[in-house]
Amino acid sequence: METIRVELGERAYPIYIGNDILDDASLYARHLVTGRAAIVTNAVVAPLYLDRVRRALSASGAQTIDIVVEDGEQAKDWGTLDLVFDALLSARCDRQTVIVALGGGVIGDLAGFAAAVYQRGVPFIQVPTTLLAQVDSSVGGKTAINHPRGKNMIGAFHQPLAVISDVATLDTLPDRELRAGLAEVIKHGLALDARFTEWLETNIGRLLARDPEALTHAVRCSCELKAQIVAADERESGRRALLNFGHTFGHAIETGLGYGTWLHGEAVAAGMVMAAELSARSGAIGEAEVRRVRELIARAGLPAAGPSLAPDRYLELMAVDKKAAQGRIRFVVLEAIGHSALRADLDERHVREAIVASTGSSVAPH
Amino acid sequence: METIRVELGERAYPIYIGNDILDDASLYARHLVTGRAAIVTNAVVAPLYLDRVRRALSASGAQTIDIVVEDGEQAKDWGTLDLVFDALLSARCDRQTVIVALGGGVIGDLAGFAAAVYQRGVPFIQVPTTLLAQVDSSVGGKTAINHPRGKNMIGAFHQPLAVISDVATLDTLPDRELRAGLAEVIKHGLALDARFTEWLETNIGRLLARDPEALTHAVRCSCELKAQIVAADERESGRRALLNFGHTFGHAIETGLGYGTWLHGEAVAAGMVMAAELSARSGAIGEAEVRRVRELIARAGLPAAGPSLAPDRYLELMAVDKKAAQGRIRFVVLEAIGHSALRADLDERHVREAIVASTGSSVAPH
Numbered sequence: 001m002e003t004i005r006v007e008l009g010e011r012a013y014p015i016y017i018g019n020d021i022l023d024d025a026s027l028y029a030r031h032l033v034t035g036r037a038a039i040v041t042n043a044v045v046a047p048l049y050l051d052r053v054r055r056a057l058s059a060s061g062a063q064t065i066d067i068v069v070e071d072g073e074q075a076k077d078w079g080t081l082d083l084v085f086d087a088l089l090s091a092r093c094d095r096q097t098v099i100v101a102l103g104g105g106v107i108g109d110l111a112g113f114a115a116a117v118y119q120r121g122v123p124f125i126q127v128p129t130t131l132l133a134q135v136d137s138s139v140g141g142k143t144a145i146n147h148p149r150g151k152n153m154i155g156a157f158h159q160p161l162a163v164i165s166d167v168a169t170l171d172t173l174p175d176r177e178l179r180a181g182l183a184e185v186i187k188h189g190l191a192l193d194a195r196f197t198e199w200l201e202t203n204i205g206r207l208l209a210r211d212p213e214a215l216t217h218a219v220r221c222s223c224e225l226k227a228q229i230v231a232a233d234e235r236e237s238g239r240r241a242l243l244n245f246g247h248t249f250g251h252a253i254e255t256g257l258g259y260g261t262w263l264h265g266e267a268v269a270a271g272m273v274m275a276a277e278l279s280a281r282s283g284a285i286g287e288a289e290v291r292r293v294r295e296l297i298a299r300a301g302l303p304a305a306g307p308s309l310a311p312d313r314y315l316e317l318m319a320v321d322k323k324a325a326q327g328r329i330r331f332v333v334l335e336a337i338g339h340s341a342l343r344a345d346l347d348e349r350h351v352r353e354a355i356v357a358s359t360g361s362s363v364a365p366h
Numbered sequence: 367m368e369t370i371r372v373e374l375g376e377r378a379y380p381i382y383i384g385n386d387i388l389d390d391a392s393l394y395a396r397h398l399v400t401g402r403a404a405i406v407t408n409a410v411v412a413p414l415y416l417d418r419v420r421r422a423l424s425a426s427g428a429q430t431i432d433i434v435v436e437d438g439e440q441a442k443d444w445g446t447l448d449l450v451f452d453a454l455l456s457a458r459c460d461r462q463t464v465i466v467a468l469g470g471g472v473i474g475d476l477a478g479f480a481a482a483v484y485q486r487g488v489p490f491i492q493v494p495t496t497l498l499a500q501v502d503s504s505v506g507g508k509t510a511i512n513h514p515r516g517k518n519m520i521g522a523f524h525q526p527l528a529v530i531s532d533v534a535t536l537d538t539l540p541d542r543e544l545r546a547g548l549a550e551v552i553k554h555g556l557a558l559d560a561r562f563t564e565w566l567e568t569n570i571g572r573l574l575a576r577d578p579e580a581l582t583h584a585v586r587c588s589c590e591l592k593a594q595i596v597a598a599d600e601r602e603s604g605r606r607a608l609l610n611f612g613h614t615f616g617h618a619i620e621t622g623l624g625y626g627t628w629l630h631g632e633a634v635a636a637g638m639v640m641a642a643e644l645s646a647r648s649g650a651i652g653e654a655e656v657r658r659v660r661e662l663i664a665r666a667g668l669p670a671a672g673p674s675l676a677p678d679r680y681l682e683l684m685a686v687d688k689k690a691a692q693g694r695i696r697f698v699v700l701e702a703i704g705h706s707a708l709r710a711d712l713d714e715r716h717v718r719e720a721i722v723a724s725t726g727s728s729v730a731p732h
Contacts, residue, residue: 078444089515117483120510120521144486149455155486156522 002220006139007231008159015138015163015227017219019212022127022166023052029060031125031161034096037062038088040111041102044071045129048172053102053127062098065091069110073260076106076146078154084114095119098161104130105137109155112143116158126160129169131181131215132265135188135222138163140230151259165223167215176366179301180265182207183246185218186296187272188225191245194338196221197296204299241342245332246272249306252317256309266365269302270358278354279333282346289337306359311352314359368586372505373597377525381504381593383585385578388493388532389418395426397491397527400462403428404454406477407468410437411495414538419468419493428464431457435476439626442472442512444520450480461485464527470496471503475521478509482524492526495535497547497581498631501554501588504529506596517625531589533581542732545667546631548573549612551584552662553638554591557611560704562587563662570665607708611698612638615672618683622675632731635668636724644720645699648712655703672725677718680725 001018016027028037037057041050046068057064067087069080088097101111101124108126115124128134144155170178185207189197199217200207206214226243233240250271253262262270276293279285298304306314318329329351330344367384382393394403403423407416412434423430433453435446454463465488467477474492481490494500510521536544551573555563565583566573572580592609599606616637619628628636642659645651664670672680684695695717696710 078448082444085513085520086515089513089519113483117479117520117522119519120508120523142486147451147455149452153455153485154451154483156483157486 002216004220004224004227006159006223006227008141011141011159013160013162015165015223017134017165017167017216017223019216020166020168021164022049022169023056024164025056025059027162027164028057028062028100028125031123032057032060032062032098033123035062036093036097037064037100038067038091038093038097039064039100039102040067040069040084040107040114042069042071042075042107045103045107049102049127049129049169053100057100065093069107071106073106073146076110076144078145081110081114081145084111085118088114088118093118093122095122097122099124100127101125101160102127102129103133104128105133108133108137109142109144109152112141112158112160113145113155116143116156121158123161124158126163128163128165130173131170131178131219132184134165134167134170134219135181136184136226138165139223139226165219167212167219170210170215175301176263178208178210179365180263180269182218182300183265183269183272183297183302185222186300186302187243187245187268188222190272190276190293190296190334190337191242191332191340192225192229192338193221194336196225197292197337201292201296204296208301241330242332242340245334245340246275248318248329248331249274249314252309252314253306256313256317257307262303262307262365266303269297269300270304270306273297273304274306274354274358275331276334277358278331278346278351279335281350281353281357282333282343284333284335284341285337289334292337293334303365306355308360311355314355315348315351368582370586370590370593372525372589372593374507374525377507379526379528381529381531381589383500383531383533383582383589385582386532386534387530388415388535389422390530391422391425393528393530394423394428394466394491397489398423398426398428398464399489401428402459402463403430403466404433404457404459404463405430405466405468406433406435406450406473406480408435408437408441408473411469411473415468415493415495415535419466423466431459435473437472439472439512442476442510444511447476447480447511450477451484454480454484459484459488461488463488465490466493467491467526468493468495469499470494471499474499474503475508475510475518478507478524478526479511479521482509482522487524489527490524492529494529494531496539497536497544497585498550500531500533500536500585501547502550502592504531505589505592531585533578533585536576536581541667542629544574544576546629546635548584548666549631549635549638549663549668551588552666552668553609553611553634554588556638556642556659556662556700556703557608557698557706558591558595558704559587560702562591563658563703567658567662570662574667607696608698608706611700611706612641614684614695614697615640615680618675618680619672622679622683623673628669628673628731632669635663635666636670636672639663639670640672640720640724641697642700643724644697644712644717645701647716647719647723648699648709650699650701650707651703655700658703659700669731672721674726677721680721681714681717
């Protein structure tokens with residue numbers, strides 16, 4: 001098992017990463033404030049892991065309650081959140097109750113936000129069971145629910161007491177979701193770390209084969225890279241923007257096709273190729289680097305080109321992106337493999353050329 | 367105008383207190399991050415003060431939107447909060463939009479919570495227009511909405527950028543609400559400051575006559591006393607418990623009679639007399655001090671005795687109070703006028719005697 005620490009002063013917390021650590025009672029025991037825990041999970045994850053987590057919590061001396069919500073993005077809404085509050089209140093859970101979020105990103109966001117605002121904030125432990133949640137939402141403390149008028153519009157920054165990332169839970173993940181999680185892993189390498197990118201180029205096959213040792217290493221490096229940025233920049237500005245590499249184009253793809261047509265990771269994968277093309281057109285990197293980006297993404301089984309929407313449509317979709325400041329679209333560009341920068345001064349002509357050069361995917365991922 | 371500062375590190379903020387300062391544009395101007403403000407108020411306050419606040423914000427360079435919700439405690443619910451989110455989202459308010467909470471405690475709690483979670487947190491300015499809100503909710507950063515299963519169950523700690531307390535707005539406050547606000551002012555004196563208590567004993571008549579200079583002084587001293595405690599103890603433990611003087615009995619009164627029968631301040635007023643009786647029975651103070659407490663509260667036009675519920679009923683109601691720890695009811699007792707302490711070791715017999723000695727109010731306040 002590996003342990004890394006997210007350094008956030010009095011809100012610092014450890015991430016435990018390893019194979020088959022889900023029911024290690026000692027990991028829970030060191031973080032339980034009192035003997036009370038509420039496990040929030042969904043109907044898909046519950047049959048797989050709820051018993052084991054409940055037993056581990058009991059073994060560490062906690063009384064537990066289960067709160068099982070529906071699976072899927074639509075559960076990230078007020079109605080489901082209110083079911084969580086109802087369950088907490090009817091079990092008379094007090095301010096020392098620890099909420100345990102067992103599941104993927106939706107559960108982490110929903111249960112984390114419940115913990116952020118239940119009785120003005122209770123502690124929580126994240127037990128992410130998807131690769132995306134292990135490498136992305138486990139670091140940064142972002143929690144939220146959706147509003148009919150926008151995704152993640154209602155939320156809070158609320159750091160967990162600890163994250164327990166068991167790579168063995170990734171065995172039950174569908175291939176497509178594993179690959180979508182790898183997109184964020186690759187993003188951390190390309191935007192932030194040349195050596196980790198090389199490691200990914202060598203080991204992408206082991207990751208796709210779900211080799212526990214390789215997965216542990218990938219999750220650990222991803223979390224470390226993200227944790228370094230978050231520690232320096234908890235509330236999101238400056239360097240934290242680099243984590244959006246591939247996301248400006250990616251969000252345009254998601255919105256343009258309708259949310260859910262491509263998975264977030266798939267859109268980010270294509271978005272990274274588009275951002276690499278843009279970086280090359282702007283003179284920041286050469287064609288060889290673009291090729292490396294494209295190849296790594298293709299080898300991960302991810303779309304290495306965006307869907308064929310018109311450049312005008314891409315520009316329109318990106319202009320309403322949250323990252324648009326003073327009317328200019330801001331992009332994270334590569335300055336080398338493993339180095340990136342936020343730029344708001346790019347030539348629109350280069351953006352159009354990059355779109356033309358890196359779209360045309362006619363087949364949706366599956 | 368007086369300015370005090372709530373010292374909370376990077377979340378420190380000023381409270382401006384004065385007569386007719388509601389439309390001083392310079393007070394708003396120094397806290398507007400960008401030129402965008404959303405004023406949240408209710409249907410009773412809007413006709414009185416909305417125009418003036420809107421003009422002040424415009425004069426300080428802000429584009430404003432108005433969000434007017436219903437008056438009353440029932441507006442502190444998810445439905446009303448969602449109306450606020452809807453209005454913010456349809457006006458495309460971004461993360462730099464400042465929310466201005468114009469009204470009493472309900473508006474402060476509701477708009478403050480909206481600010482705490484809209485897009486994971488936006489800044490807010492409080493413009494409290496009741497005495498209770500000026501002396502109580504303006505310090506401490508507590509925000510919340512109610513849940514059908516409990517008051518203030520969903521909320522957050524979210525400090526404002528600034529508080530603008532205009533004592534002239536208290537002119538439109540009904541007498542009963544003014545007196546209920548005075549209960550919290552008296553609480554700050556009795557629990558924390560002997561000199562301020564003496565000042566109150568001398569000036570209670572001026573406060574009831576709404577003398578602006580006296581009100582400014584009372585609001586300022588109250589905020590200072592509370593701010594000192596909150597600065598040392600932002601997240602509520604230890605010394606912050608002293609602010610609950612009178613509240614253990616007070617909550618029992620509110621719950622026992624049904625919320626809203628007595629105003630919160632009225633219940634706290636009677637609760638303070640009961641707590642003073644209990645302090646005397648436990649030997650912490652003498653009968654003379656109890657008399658001073660009772661007289662000050664009576665002179666403020668507040669109930670100086672609790673309603674006649676049976677001692678068993680009081681004990682039962684207090685046992686479920688949030689402050690009950692390990693089965694023992696904790697009380698804030700007076701050790702002298704202006705000095706208090708949290709005690710969990712009191713003799714139940716003394717509690718019963720204190721209840722008998724300080725209840726019997728057969729007339730509800732009005």
